[in-house]
Amino acid sequence: MTKKERATFVINTLNSLYPEVPIPLDHKDAYTLLIAVLLSAQCTDARVNTITPLLFSKADNPYDMVKMSVEEIEKIIKPCGLSPMKSKGIFGLSHILIDKYDGNVPQSFEALEALPAVGHKTASVVMSQAFGVPAFPVDTHIHRLLYRWNLSNGKSVQQTEKDAKNIFPEHLWNILHLQIIYYGREYSPARGWNLENDIITKTIGRKSVLNEFYKNKTSR
Numbered sequence: 633m634t635k636k637e638r639a640t641f642v643i644n645t646l647n648s649l650y651p652e653v654p655i656p657l658d659h660k661d662a663y664t665l666l667i668a669v670l671l672s673a674q675c676t677d678a679r680v681n682t683i684t685p686l687l688f689s690k691a692d693n694p695y696d697m698v699k700m701s702v703e704e705i706e707k708i709i710k711p712c713g714l715s716p717m718k719s720k721g722i723f724g725l726s727h728i729l730i731d732k733y734d735g736n737v738p739q740s741f742e743a744l745e746a747l748p749a750v751g752h753k754t755a756s757v758v759m760s761q762a763f764g765v766p767a768f769p770v771d772t773h774i775h776r777l778l779y780r781w782n783l784s785n786g787k788s789v790q791q792t793e794k795d796a797k798n799i800f801p802e803h804l805w806n807i808l809h810l811q812i813i814y815y816g817r818e819y820s821p822a823r824g825w826n827l828e829n830d831i832i833t834k835t836i837g838r839k840s841v842l843n844e845f846y847k848n849k850t851s852r
């Protein structure tokens with residue numbers, strides 16, 4: 633298959649498996665999504681979803697958030713990991729949203745990435761999922777799968793994002809990045825991976841990845 637044919641196979645397979653894809657992080661607006669995505673760095677979405685109800689019951693907007701201290705925020709979000717950095721980021725960005733944006737989340741990559749503790753991936757998730765702007769946030773699942781599917785060389789997350797945007801039609805980016813995440817969790821995880829269940833990798837996978845799987849399988 634050509635790269636274009638492989639991409640079409642990925643799109644068609646994911647559409648059949650996941651015709652609808654809910655956003656994994658529970659939120660009610662752009663601000664709560666921003667905070668949830670920030671918390672998800674090096675933490676599972678499932679764990680974030682157990683922490684945010686407590687945090688948002690105390691502060692689900694920047695005005696209430698700045699009434700709390702950094703220490704109070706940190707105590708609540710500690711199970712998510714990296715809590716010292718994340719709590720300072722949440723407190724700091726909430727102040728900036730009030731001072732510069734009338735309490736609203738800005739709708740540009742540049743403005744979002746200028747906020748404390750907000751990187752390109754977080755900004756991309758907010759732009760795509762809160763505002764519907766085409767973006768292709770790359771997490772560990774997407775980075776792994778595009779390499780396995782021989783659609784990117786795996787050298788960096790930045791390269792994977794660039795390749796994804798070149799391969800897939802722009803109007804599909806926002807749903808496709810979610811579909812790939814769900815597929816990666818269900819059929820193509822980093823650990824406990826069974827190629828027999830992974831129809832996409834089994835069909836279009838990188839030869840070195842397939843050979844490594846079968847080599848490890850026979851050596852067990």
